[in-house]
Amino acid sequence: MKARKIKEKIIESILLASSSITSITVLLIVVFLFSQGVSLFGDSTVEKGSVMAVNKNNPVKELTGSQIKEIFDQNVVYWNEIGGKKDTIILFRIDDIGNYYSDEEIGENFEGLSECVSRLVDSIPGILAYFPEKYLSKNFKGKVLPLEKVSLKTLFKGKEWFPSAQPAAQIGAMPLILGTLWVSLGAILLALPLGLATAVYMSDIAHGKVRRVMKPLIELLAGIPSVVYGFFGLIVIVPLVQQVFNLPVGETALSGSIVLGIMALPTIITVSEDAMRNTPRAMKEASLALGATKWQTIYRVVIPCSASGITAGAILGIGRAIGETMAVLMVTGNAAVIPHTILEPVRTIPATIAAELGEAAQGGLHFKALFALGCILFIITLIINLLVESISASNKHKSH
Amino acid sequence: MSSTIASRKRRNEQIAFWLFRLLSFGVVAILFYILYFLVSNGIKAISWEFITQMPEDGMTKGGIYPAIIGTLYLVAGSMIFAFPIGVASAIYINEYTKDGVLKKIIKQMTNNLAGIPSIIFGLFGMALFVNQLKFGDSILAGSLTLGLLALPVVIRTTEEALKAVPDTFRQASLGLGASKWQTTSKVVIPIAFPNIITGLILSIGRVSGETAPILFTVAAYFLPKLPQSIFDQVMALPYHLYVITTSGTNVAESRPMAYGTALVLIVIVLIANLLANALRKYFGKKVKMN
Amino acid sequence: MNKLESIDLNLYYSDFHALKNVSMAVKANTVAALIGPSGCGKSTYLRTFNRMNDLIDNVKIDGGVLLDGKDIYDKAVVTDELRKQVGMVFQKPNPFPKSIYENVAYGLRVNGINNKKILDESVEKSLQQSALWDEVKDKLKKSAFELSGGQQQRLCIARALAIEPTVILMDEPASALDPISTSKIEELIYELKKKYTIVIVTHNMQQAGRVSDYTAFFYMGSLIEYGETKEIFTNPKNQQTQNYITGRFG
Ligand SMILES: Nc1ncnc2c1ncn2[C@@H]1O[C@H](COP(=O)(O)OP(=O)(O)O)[C@@H](O)[C@H]1O
Ligand SMILES: [Mg+2]
Numbered sequence: 043m044k045a046r047k048i049k050e051k052i053i054e055s056i057l058l059a060s061s062s063i064t065s066i067t068v069l070l071i072v073v074f075l076f077s078q079g080v081s082l083f084g085d086s087t088v089e090k091g092s093v094m095a096v097n098k099n100n101p102v103k104e105l106t107g108s109q110i111k112e113i114f115d116q117n118v119v120y121w122n123e124i125g126g127k128k129d130t131i132i133l134f135r136i137d138d139i140g141n142y143y144s145d146e147e148i149g150e151n152f153e154g155l156s157e158c159v160s161r162l163v164d165s166i167p168g169i170l171a172y173f174p175e176k177y178l179s180k181n182f183k184g185k186v187l188p189l190e191k192v193s194l195k196t197l198f199k200g201k202e203w204f205p206s207a208q209p210a211a212q213i214g215a216m217p218l219i220l221g222t223l224w225v226s227l228g229a230i231l232l233a234l235p236l237g238l239a240t241a242v243y244m245s246d247i248a249h250g251k252v253r254r255v256m257k258p259l260i261e262l263l264a265g266i267p268s269v270v271y272g273f274f275g276l277i278v279i280v281p282l283v284q285q286v287f288n289l290p291v292g293e294t295a296l297s298g299s300i301v302l303g304i305m306a307l308p309t310i311i312t313v314s315e316d317a318m319r320n321t322p323r324a325m326k327e328a329s330l331a332l333g334a335t336k337w338q339t340i341y342r343v344v345i346p347c348s349a350s351g352i353t354a355g356a357i358l359g360i361g362r363a364i365g366e367t368m369a370v371l372m373v374t375g376n377a378a379v380i381p382h383t384i385l386e387p388v389r390t391i392p393a394t395i396a397a398e399l400g401e402a403a404q405g406g407l408h409f410k411a412l413f414a415l416g417c418i419l420f421i422i423t424l425i426i427n428l429l430v431e432s433i434s435a436s437n438k439h440k441s442h
Numbered sequence: 443m444s445s446t447i448a449s450r451k452r453r454n455e456q457i458a459f460w461l462f463r464l465l466s467f468g469v470v471a472i473l474f475y476i477l478y479f480l481v482s483n484g485i486k487a488i489s490w491e492f493i494t495q496m497p498e499d500g501m502t503k504g505g506i507y508p509a510i511i512g513t514l515y516l517v518a519g520s521m522i523f524a525f526p527i528g529v530a531s532a533i534y535i536n537e538y539t540k541d542g543v544l545k546k547i548i549k550q551m552t553n554n555l556a557g558i559p560s561i562i563f564g565l566f567g568m569a570l571f572v573n574q575l576k577f578g579d580s581i582l583a584g585s586l587t588l589g590l591l592a593l594p595v596v597i598r599t600t601e602e603a604l605k606a607v608p609d610t611f612r613q614a615s616l617g618l619g620a621s622k623w624q625t626t627s628k629v630v631i632p633i634a635f636p637n638i639i640t641g642l643i644l645s646i647g648r649v650s651g652e653t654a655p656i657l658f659t660v661a662a663y664f665l666p667k668l669p670q671s672i673f674d675q676v677m678a679l680p681y682h683l684y685v686i687t688t689s690g691t692n693v694a695e696s697r698p699m700a701y702g703t704a705l706v707l708i709v710i711v712l713i714a715n716l717l718a719n720a721l722r723k724y725f726g727k728k729v730k731m732n
Numbered sequence: 733m734n735k736l737e738s739i740d741l742n743l744y745y746s747d748f749h750a751l752k753n754v755s756m757a758v759k760a761n762t763v764a765a766l767i768g769p770s771g772c773g774k775s776t777y778l779r780t781f782n783r784m785n786d787l788i789d790n791v792k793i794d795g796g797v798l799l800d801g802k803d804i805y806d807k808a809v810v811t812d813e814l815r816k817q818v819g820m821v822f823q824k825p826n827p828f829p830k831s832i833y834e835n836v837a838y839g840l841r842v843n844g845i846n847n848k849k850i851l852d853e854s855v856e857k858s859l860q861q862s863a864l865w866d867e868v869k870d871k872l873k874k875s876a877f878e879l880s881g882g883q884q885q886r887l888c889i890a891r892a893l894a895i896e897p898t899v900i901l902m903d904e905p906a907s908a909l910d911p912i913s914t915s916k917i918e919e920l921i922y923e924l925k926k927k928y929t930i931v932i933v934t935h936n937m938q939q940a941g942r943v944s945d946y947t948a949f950f951y952m953g954s955l956i957e958y959g960e961t962k963e964i965f966t967n968p969k970n971q972q973t974q975n976y977i978t979g980r981f982g
Binding site for chain 2: 046049056057060065067068070075239240242243244247248256258259262267269271272277278307311336341361364365371392399412413416423426427
Binding site: 249250322324325327328329330331332333334335338342343346347 | 782784787789811812813815816819820822824826827828829838839841842843888891892895
């Protein structure tokens, strides 16, 4: 008797342990994602061990990552554009030292290099010098600029994503967030009307026979892997979009929306059709018995009764679209710029992670930035899931 | 007056129904076209050699044998992990907990896990299994990552299967003095078993096509040999399709390979769906007759 | 003239023969009760009068059903026009998840009447006819679900009256209600008879005796006996009918 009790207890604890795995996994995902993602903040976008320095009379006190990039791309050429005097910006990289000093002055083993750099910065008022920290002499006569630390602002306000840029990595998530939203919203705008119409047709208009053919087809298409949809999109949709709109490239936000829309259709159709079929038969009969046509019954009774189920389906569809990786990666062109029209290439958060994680050095700024993107994605999808749950929960309340 | 209203009612209904019919047939046509396009092109590429040979000439010729084997390993690996744990936790949720805080938390967390995008599983799998636990890019790391992704699917389908078992069976067994576990293992699980297996098959369909979770945990771009241990990398069908369409050495020439690979993936999903439906039907009848 | 009449009516659910050669007529401004054991086809028969069975897949009907002498299964008949003349009240109260007002106005709205004055008048009149007006006149905008079961059923009757039908079909309208609500519904039926022709399905023998002028006894899809309620209850001609009404039924 006692042995049996012990056995029961052991089995119960094994079952309990198993059922805690999902919770543990969610917690571990949060821990790993956020510990890597948050460690991004406080790092500098300028490569470790390098210094940015200016002449001591230069009033500019600091440079942001994006200002540095603009200067090195020569989009900004005067100091007064960024709050300094009217001087031209003269860029100095350590390789340029030979243009200013002779080999003797620098020394065979670069022993005079620090001194040369210091003198050079002192002598040219408009200089911006970028050089390794080891050549910073003890009595440096210029002004070393403090390096900007990555902050939430850098991440969310930054308009450029170019994490391997030199000398300052650009990690603005704005274009990626916008790209994700554009592509997903486009997908839903395409899929929602079509999906709802199909759901209405299947639940209340079509013959039982038609429905019995459509339902398994739609279920089958829900199961086809996203990489296959991406492949189809690349071969069929992308050239189609290119031709129809006469574009230089067909990999655009629109192509992404179309492919994602097609992928979202099965979800939207199944969820809203279920909701509509759950409308109590008594409700429909009451309406018909009052002389309403089938169509009046659909839009006056069936759709209002299943509104929350339909909403849940739509939001679920958006959530899937936002998190979708492979198909988007294959058809949107992956240009990390803020889109102006839907006929331009864009890049989404999941596609960015998939495309870049392989080449990012573990523990580096780029690596951490990708995890930070993962955090953003995680939070967005979590909110969406909670929304869907609260909608279906309130729905259950109503029907009881 | 009333007859104009009546005819307007009818006309509106006609218009609405035609519109809906048109839109739904449009949707079905698109979906059919996708299937037709992939199947008709894929069939030309498929041959016995295609599924039994190594890729050749920069993956423009030969077959996809290593990718098929790799996917098989990953499916088996992830299911060895996810199936027992998933079934056990569903049993715990459905048979052992009462409605309460614990049950709520477990279900909520399972839902949350189900809603996490697959690319995040990829990130997590890389951070935990590949880097932290030092499994490296390996079948082990990939299978565990895929297993975690499949876990909520297994739990949900098993829960449904258990819920479908009428309470009278449990009461009868408990009334005869059987313990909770005896009741569960001897009465409930055998009745629910076909539906549990259906869930397993559907998860296999899902797992075999996932790409994002294996990108950084196991998938190899090109590996013309079969794995020797669970610490080896493998090729996998979905990843293979991805690379030969986007970054192969010669994208245009490997197109037939891509069509073939896509078809193999579709066939896997198709078989999984058909098998699941057939099982459901077959055992559905049997249970009713008992 | 007979208000409603069925002639050699047969109905099949796929292969199942649910109504067998049913012929019977109902006079205007009378109440006819359909009685019989559960599953004998009472609801099925009732629903042939407003063609509610049309909604079910694989239903086959032959024979005729006449309303005011015209065949309602004629090709030219439009079901929603027919249902405006033949209202229906169901077994369980089934108000829409809308306000009390909108429930009653529903039938008018779907027939293109949106004029507020007409709607207001009709809602009030219908609620008065169903003896619910005094109870709800101050909360017309409240959800119909806030009413009690008996009130909900009277709301459903008001809803059916609002479209001014000439026939009202009732399928066990009081079976889900408490005794007080039931007697209110029965009084109501007595009042409504003055204006409408009523066909009512009931399980309850006393109820049939109290509210109906004529009674039809169904058994396994066949109409066994039909006649004046007094006759049927005191002097049934058929042995099966006798067994049923005296409670000696298998
Ligand atoms: N939709 C349907 N499909 C098939 N058979 C039905 C359907 N509705 C009712 N039936 C069958 O028809 C017979 C009569 O049903 P019904 O008219 O509801 O009986 P009652 O109202 O007298 O209890 C029953 O045997 C029932 O099983
Ligand atoms: Mg009935």
